[in-house]
Amino acid sequence: MIERADEHRTDISSLTQRCSTLNQLKQIHGYLLKLPFRNFAALTSLLSFAVASTNPAFFCYAEAIFRNLRRRTTFLYNTMIRGYVQSNKPIEAILCYKDMLNDRLIRNNYTFTPLVKACSMILPDFRLMGLLVHGHVIKLGFCPDLFIASALIEFYALNLDMGTAEELFGEIPVRDVVLWTTMVDGYGKMGDVEKARALFDEMPERNVISWSTIMAAYSRKSDFREVLCLYRTMEESGLKPNEAVLVSALTACAHLGALAQGLWIHSYAEKCKYSSNPILATALVDMYLKCGCMKLALTVFDQMHDKDSQAWNAIISGLALNGDAMKSLELFDDMVLSGMQPTEATFVAILTACTHAKLLDKGLSLFENMGKIYKIQAKIEHYACVVDLLARSGKLEEAEKFIDEKMGGIDEGDANVWGALLGACRVYGKVETGNRLWRKLAKKGVDDYGIHVLAYNMFREAGWDAEAKSVRRLIQKKQLKKKPGCSAIEVNGIVEEFVAGDVSHPQADDIYRILYSLLCDVSRSITLHEYDETSST
Structure with a gap:
């Protein structure tokens, strides 16, 4: 590798692209340090590659190089700020910007997009930091930049300051789908689903993330019927759902008991090779358990390769609520033996299982062990x-x-x-x-x-x-x-939701007629002898 670098001293960038280990990166850096002249452009290329790499060791090495540089440029500072944000180190990114100010270097539009993102990552404790950065953006005249404006809107949306976010949004003449989606997400997280829907309906263009965002907004308000309506509308528009959309739809199916819709979504996930996603698989487990299909839930759970605490909690609590407390306890033991650390939610689930099975001594023992063995502080x-x-x-x-x-x-x-x-x-x-x-x-x-x-x-x-x-x-x-009380019924894949005593539902008469018909069909299909055998259950 070093011999080739000697032959192509001016083409270090093509060589760095072939680096796969930290030792190779160090070899190229060592070669640059031995040159009789300082090829700063080559060193910048090396640093940029290390920062952009997904290898954490590469970025740590880039930090060491950057700290020991006597000469730093705006480009290098921007590269490091972006790298800190990508490495989930927002405080370091802001401190890097502070050093840039001390060096009296020119800031440009590439500086502020990751810097505002860093401020969004440290909300709500350091809200003032984002306001100061916004002030710098205004003073330097970068407000019209679409990427900076989008980052600022995201900052204010995360800070639940939708008034300022909307003011910024209104000042941008050309808005892309990312800006629209950011605004919809901001109102959704505030709980203002009406405003979020109004903006969503106004969007000139929607992508799958836009649909996922508005579905998440309705899911937060527990309007699961509307979540499924949006899912069907998205399908009809010809847009392919992603994993996030399917998770929202499955959550809605779980709360509404819409088993037929959930089965179809499961089939679609299998077809698209999404079922290996642990979050989606956990949503499937939760949906089947809430619909009373314990065997299907266990099948999905057993097929999961990477079971996190969320998946274990879902299956343990779901089985307990379905009356199979002994299986819940068995799975809790399997969870511990697998090396997975139980969480607060795990103990809520397993204590609930003991309650349903009236396993007093076992439940009290688990409660004591929660603090002694698993170091989890008991909560309400x-x-x-x-x-x-x-x-x-x-x-x-x-x-x-x-x-x-x-x-x-x-x-x-x-x-x-x-x-x-x-x-x-x-x-x-x-x-x-x-x-x-x-x-x-x-x-x-x-x-x-x-x-x-x-x-x-x-x-x-x-x-x-x-x-x-x-x-x-x-x-x-x-x-x-x-x-x-609120109830839901699924007929031909359509879920209708209504409350007790509500005759104002546009299809109330049809719903009650369907219910009555179903009850009559069930009554006719059960003989007196069969009823005597099944009534005990």
Whole structure:
């Protein structure tokens, strides 16, 4: 390699492109240092190649070269700033810009695009840094640059300052699809899905990322029916979905129970060779479990080559919710044996499994090991699982003591925990304990409708009429109301969603007629003998 470099002293750049190891890069650098004259252009080429490489060792070596240079140019500074951003080192990128200012070098449009990106990466703690960089952009007259403007809009969108982002957006005469998508994403992350949709509909051109962005916006608002509508519209437009789009669609299928649509998406993912994507595979596992298809979920999970904690958590929690707690515990052991570190979500899932199976000792043991062995600090969700576990096992006094000692009593954030304990008091007929808990909750001023109803039913069933009437008057006084239930039905691949008592749905009559027809068909297909055998399940 060195001999060839000696023959082509002026053509180092073509040689660096063939570097595959750090030693080869060092050989070329060493050769340049031995030359009787300093070929600065060749050294710049070497540095640029090292920074652009995906090899982390190359970039570390480039840092060392850059730090020891006596002469630095605007191009070299821009290269290093971009390299720091690509290496996920935003603070170093900003410090590099500071050194550039100290060297009194000219800044150009190639300086600010990665620099603004670095400021976006350190939000929200260093918001002021981005504002200062924006000030430099204005002072130096680079605002019209499309790439810098796009980076600034992304910065303000991530900072949830859509007013400034929209002002910048309006000043750009020629907007590309990236700018439009950035604005849609900003409003989507703010939760303003109406504004995001208005911009999306106004876009003169849309790519697959644009569709993925608007679907993610609706998914954040839990409007999963609209997510599937957008997915179908995208398919009809002839645009090929990517993995992100399919994940959003599968998440919607999981929440709506749209199994037929989920099966079709799975088939499409297999056809496009997307199913090896771990995020997409995890979404498939979650979708099948929420649709009650445990065998399909396990099949997808077993076929995954790279199982991360998200995949393990999905299968463990899904099986627990489907009633197969023992399989959840078995998979938890497999997770630990595979070397995967359990997370906070893992323990919520496995404690929930113990609760459903009433495995009191196992659940308490896992809770203790969570901190001792796995060094995971318990949070409100884990405490709630233990309280529910104790309550469902009839250990009401122990559950109350656990709340007082471990959780510090009642506060606004754990009203649901006390509600679970109150419900157990009703189930086990511990009205005295339930009455004491209710008075604590009432004194705290908890306004949860479900807790009030639990207390009312407990008192009424126990014959404590005065207390029951008192709770009922409190519900009326506070004007507490139950949130209406929401249901969905999938017919011929179309998902219709409606709430209890809603007759304003444009297809409400059709939906109820379909439901009635399905029930009649099921009734006719089951004989009396079959009903007797299946009713026990």
